[in-house]
Amino acid sequence: MSEKIVVGRDREDLQAYGDKGTAFIGKHIVGKGEEAHLTTSIYVDVARPHIILVVGKRGCGKSYTAGIFAEEITKLPEDIRQNLSVIMVDTMGIYWSMRRPNEKDRDLLREWGLKPQGLEVQFFVPKGYVEEYEKAGLEYDNTLSLPCGELTAADWCITFGFSQIEPHGIAIDRAVKAARKAHGDAYGIEEIMKAIDDDKRTEQQVKDAVAGRFSAAMEWGLFEKKGTPIAKLMQPGVISVVDTSHYASVSSGWSVRNLIVGLICRKVYQERVISRKIEEMETITGEKRQKAPMVWLMVDEAHQFLPAEGMTPSTEPLLTIVKQGREPGISLLLITQRPNKLHEDALAQADLVISNRLTARADLDALRAIMQNYVLEDIEELINNMPRQKGAAIVLDDNSERLFAIQIRPRLSWHAGGSPSAIKRKGLLEE
Numbered sequence: 001m002s003e004k005i006v007v008g009r010d011r012e013d014l015q016a017y018g019d020k021g022t023a024f025i026g027k028h029i030v031g032k033g034e035e036a037h038l039t040t041s042i043y044v045d046v047a048r049p050h051i052i053l054v055v056g057k058r059g060c061g062k063s064y065t066a067g068i069f070a071e072e073i074t075k076l077p078e079d080i081r082q083n084l085s086v087i088m089v090d091t092m093g094i095y096w097s098m099r100r101p102n103e104k105d106r107d108l109l110r111e112w113g114l115k116p117q118g119l120e121v122q123f124f125v126p127k128g129y130v131e132e133y134e135k136a137g138l139e140y141d142n143t144l145s146l147p148c149g150e151l152t153a154a155d156w157c158i159t160f161g162f163s164q165i166e167p168h169g170i171a172i173d174r175a176v177k178a179a180r181k182a183h184g185d186a187y188g189i190e191e192i193m194k195a196i197d198d199d200k201r202t203e204q205q206v207k208d209a210v211a212g213r214f215s216a217a218m219e220w221g222l223f224e225k226k227g228t229p230i231a232k233l234m235q236p237g238v239i240s241v242v243d244t245s246h247y248a249s250v251s252s253g254w255s256v257r258n259l260i261v262g263l264i265c266r267k268v269y270q271e272r273v274i275s276r277k278i279e280e281m282e283t284i285t286g287e288k289r290q291k292a293p294m295v296w297l298m299v300d301e302a303h304q305f306l307p308a309e310g311m312t313p314s315t316e317p318l319l320t321i322v323k324q325g326r327e328p329g330i331s332l333l334l335i336t337q338r339p340n341k342l343h344e345d346a347l348a349q350a351d352l353v354i355s356n357r358l359t360a361r362a363d364l365d366a367l368r369a370i371m372q373n374y375v376l377e378d379i380e381e382l383i384n385n386m387p388r389q390k391g392a393a394i395v396l397d398d399n400s401e402r403l404f405a406i407q408i409r410p411r412l413s414w415h416a417g418g419s420p421s422a423i424k425r426k427g428l429l430e431e
């Protein structure tokens, strides 16, 4: 067996498992500039929960790298694969193409001893956008809707930009309580709007303003009484891609996406806490029972969901996973161009960072905050010496307190995230 570097795995696990349950993400770059060449293969532990941060400037390969992790998880040996699921929150609508093999890079893949390969992907579109998909002739596997009753009055207030102690916030609180009282958890936006209408204590002007927001929220085509069962998104060994790109053009588009991520996080967390108990029972009694697999949740543009400043509807649910996700087995892969804009707890808890080129001083300083055991000058020097090619990055491993320059491997599956070019290639699916 050729030599390997395994990161994100402690000595005990290395002794017990060797390189089982690791992801091949690339090769060590040795030497500077012209002299630089690729040597040892680098593997990352994916069997245990982690918080991985992928940072770097626009177009340097961050979303591409997330795809590498997803690929590797679905290619693990069956006994490990069955215990893991991947949920990718697709803000740009770029991951649908993973089902197709990466034919355009066949030659490059050959140099790496790899072959193009499509993956098992479940593609979810918000229920309200199904018609658009069908009209455009685009494929999807499942629709996504969210249970309205899971949202608190506070979630709605943050989403609509109302303070909870102002009349609008108070009206929302009353309406949500009234809906819950009348229908338990099984209510939709209509029931909230009816409660607003029935509210005798609130001024008409306030009621109109609040009702206006809820009626806009109905247009999102996302909330229902029941919503998609979270187990559908947590399929063993399968990548679930949730396309939220359509909300880019909707006013308050980020808020909608924040609500989606917030609710997915909460449901995944609840589901895994229960599954963890079942797993413990199985260990004690030996009796096998149905349970949800561990989750790798991948979030692009993470600073929009968990910002350094201000609250979003996904802040609290993501922070819960950041702080307490290890025990229920939830991993996060957070992608951002601006680590400086990401919540400090996510920075502090990250145990592995993959950094592509970064030049802004504030962002380099943010890396220092993550990896206090490193000298910033080392990081800067490595970043500056890195070959200027796509997928060249540094890996900071908190487990081993080591730093590596890495060339991320080419993707087996088609990546749709490149910049469009006016020059089309013949015979290949367009980027």
Ligand SMILES: Nc1ncnc2c1ncn2[C@@H]1O[C@H](COP(=O)(O)OP(=O)(O)OP(=O)(O)O)[C@@H](O)[C@H]1O
Residues within 6 Å of the ligand: 056, 057, 058, 059, 060, 061, 062, 063, 064, 065, 337, 390, 391, 392, 407, 408, 409, 410, 411, 415, 416, 417, 418, 419
């Ligand atoms: N490891 C790699 N090997 C080969 N090509 C790569 C690699 N990483 C990235 N690329 C190329 O770079 C392009 C841009 O990568 P990607 O879409 O991941 O950028 P990004 O960092 O996510 O950018 P943005 O911040 O704008 O979202 C890809 O389409 C691909 O062609």
Ligand SMILES: [Mg+2]
Residues within 6 Å of the ligand: 062, 063, 064, 300, 417
């Ligand atoms: Mg990207």
